[in-house]
Amino acid sequence: MFSLHVQHIINNKKSIIVMILMLIVIFTLSPTAFKMVWEGHEQVNADITDFSRGDYDLLVRASQSEIERELGVVEENYLGVGNGGITYEQWENIKKDPRIETAAPVASLGFFTKIDQMYQLPKEEGSNRYTVSYKTTDGVNTYLINQQTAYLFKDNEVVYDYFYPIELMNIFGEFDNANFEIPSSYHPVIAIDPQEEKELTGIDFSILNKNINNVQTFPEESQLIPLIDIAESSTPITTEVLIERLDITHQEINDLKQAVDLSPNQSLSDLEYYAELRGEHVEERDEVKEALDTIEETDEQVHIINFFEHLSPFEQEWYMIDDDYNIVMESEYDIDEHGEAGRSSGYLSQNVIYKSLSPKYQKTQNGLSIELLDYEGEIPIHRDLEQVQFQEYDVNGDNSDLLNLFQVDTVTVGEYVDSLAASPMGIYHYQYGHLKETGEQLKPTHHPGSFLSLPANGLISIDWADEFKGEAPIDAIRVKVAGLSGYTEEASQKIQHVAEEIEEMGLHVDIVAGASHQNIDVQVEGIGMVVMPWTTLGAAESIINSWNVFSIVISISFILVALLSFVARIRTMEHELYEDKIRLGLIGWKPSTIQTFYRAQWGIQIVLSVVLSLVILLLSFGIDILMLIGWSITIFIVMIIHASFTVLYKQKNNKTHKPRQSFLIANIYYYRRHIQAASLQLLFSTSVIAFLLTVQQVVSNRISVTDLGQYIHFQINELQIILLLSVVLLTVYTLSESIYRMWKEREEQIEFLKVMGWQNKDIRRSYTKETLSWVSPSVVMGNIIGIIAVVVFFPVNLTVVGINLIVTLSILFALTIVLKVGLRQILMRGVS
Amino acid sequence: MDINVMNLSKTYESNVEQKKVLDQVTFKVNKGEWVNIIGRSGSGKTTLLKCLSGIMSADRGSIINIGDLPIHSKSEEDRREFRRQHIGYIYQDYQLFPAYTAKQNVMLPELPYQNESILLKRAEELMEQLNIEHRQDALPNQLSGGEQQRVAIARALLNNPDIFVCDEPTGNLDRSTRDEVLQILKQLQEEGRTILFVTHDYDVIEYGDRIFEMDDGRLEEVSQKTLIIEKPIKN
């Protein structure tokens, strides 16, 4: 008996080796996949714990914006509108809840304009034309805000006349220097609670609660609001000063005056005054302007002065420009060192706040668009501005109610920016996005009508917010739940709980834990396609969920395909052995003896592969309980399948075939035994491939572009690839074996086709057509199933369907090529 | 079409050995003749038929002319084309395709080259002619040996070939069925077709015009008398 077994093994060595190899693959890969999926899941959890618990857990607001409701993401500039809606009382209620560690309110007041300031340029020799240009930039384009040209005429270093635009009246020619005024700039001021904000950010804001008195610049009786300037905030305005030396004599100027009927005592500027304020002498003014503008310069110099890079917008200290056109603070100015210069002066005009409304978003086919509303100068305006006059200076009356911002400190948030950026919707730092085409980074212009928002420039105490915004001034409260160490399942539940209770107060709550950026394509009219990093809320949860979907889909399909390969394999084996068994019967073996013999044969194979797979598993992973459990389950399932299959096979062996009208169907039906497992496997693996590729596509629009998602995605990908690869390999194996077996069985037929005179190309065509006629439905169906599976989980767009179509066609194309090559080989050499 | 063979040799080459199966075979068959070929098993009869009909290529120097066509110098494609148009081939084991019905099997040779409905008509005609029209929708495994061979003949007739090459077509048939098949072939010969017929069966010899014997790769014509008296056919 023993020698018989050995003989049998030698005779069937090829098919036994294949079987053992396949079993080893199944026995090692299934538990490995099982383990990898398990650990991958933990890995993702750990990532979320580490990365996603930002500085707060909940974002409480009065309501959601419309665009947010529609897209499920929050725009970066969500605070810019600042409609408020939460009362101090509501905030207090939230704050005193013991489960809540921090409840930090935010109230966006809007944009304050900078205290108007003049600056004086150093004295220049001779007569000069000054052209001052103010420019802003959005990071890509530069826009002219304003340009002013003014003239200073000197004789022996004594000024004898001016000519300047009306805006510079009372400014330009003081102290015989050229004086200009910095254009309006707009600065978002946000009210916070110093205590809570410190808990959230670690930055000390306590100075905001200080009482300030006796600051001379302000009307004595008014109230001063302490303000902290944020050092990083800068206003994108540059000042370019062009100074052109003019070779013109006093006499020539007098001639010009005479030509326009001015007496020598009058100034050329008087014409501007008459023209602009009284509407008189407009022609003469224009004449003078043209005459002056066309004077050839004999020399020129250009200076760039970056006021806004150096100075905080709420600074009350004056600054000066030294002889080298550098900015020097008045307190540091030394006439001997810096040269003789008059200091600048300023006056208050902060009775007005500007609020910029939300851009008008429009949903388009592949994202959003923002309409261009207007231009101011050259600057494109995408948001409407609302001007709110919150107080009025009463010249004669009581001004004790007047509010004035007073800078008391400057804070650098730079070192916190990273952690703040990890929980988006910080107020200190925004991510603006870039032009899709060129990748150039964009930033807001100085104008509040910019579609991008400036981060907070100044902070004041929340206690003042109602003075500006009334009853319910708070826009948002950032809530941190107490006693959590990370984003775990338990933490998630606790957060959920608190969120629900706050929602019962009639407020809108978003779970921020795990929030991260997501790129949204926005077509900004006048700018181009802009990729903006908006914020997904509660991304952590959706990542975990989608991850679960991934692993479930992959493991199920791996198991299905692996088991199908196994079934196909035993089927082939049983078929091969069938005649052996009959022969043994013919030479007088009892059926029970035959059965025992083949059971023993199967036993040898199973034991061999069990032992080998165990060795492989132990060598690669050591003793791993999880994996050993997976391994035992797999072995059990394989045994069950084998047992039930050998019973079923006997009953099924009587082949029934019915006449078929079509040659194609006749063949497919007749050889279905070879086709079934292969086409099912093809169906599974294409549906998995389609599912994964499509999900990849969909997810890359929803999660994976998020900073967090991408990281996780990458991790999962490795797993997917290993599993997917084995799914594909097993399918390819079964497919090629099935096709091979089927052609082998029809070898004689192929030979006879040649005898009948068929040309090779006709044989090839006929067999390719036949094979494709069952392969393609599997592939197409598989892809459809894949897409349907995706639709269950995600919204699907046309691109996804398109990609799917391409995948389907490529698989079919590849299969066709392989078939043709295989057939060519067979026709040349015969099936072997 | 007459057949003119000169110096036909065939050597099977394997890694192990070279085996000369046909050795300078020379013979001539006239159009409309029925030639029987006899010989021991393994003597090379099948090989001869295959070389003759271009299924195999013969050794260098062999000359095979069928009609005006020098088969030996033709390409594989040309030989197939020639076979399809001029040669009907029948085997002992019928070579029917198990997935197809009798009728579909008959249509098969021309399937890539002609319209299916034309083929269908032609197949029905042939089957009627061979008295198997009632079995046209049966599958091969539902047919008797005689029926199967008649289906095979109908299939070989599809293109109305000039030459019928029969490799022991009656070997599996009982006496009366065999006679039916031989009658059919006789009739085909009478219609002017050339028949090459390999057989071990002596009764068949009565149907033929001439007899060749294959012996150790050589072919010799033998007279009917000699054969019957002196050399009973061995199996």
Ligand SMILES: Nc1ncnc2c1ncn2[C@@H]1O[C@H](COP(=O)(O)OP(=O)(O)OP(=O)(O)O)[C@@H](O)[C@H]1O
């Ligand atoms: N493809 C092949 N390669 C090598 N040798 C072959 C091949 N085909 C046949 N032979 C050998 O050539 C010899 C002649 O074979 P062939 O089939 O022509 O004999 P046969 O006369 O038809 O015999 P039978 O009466 O048994 O059909 C045999 O010895 C056979 O083993």
Ligand SMILES: [Mg+2]
């Ligand atoms: Mg033979």
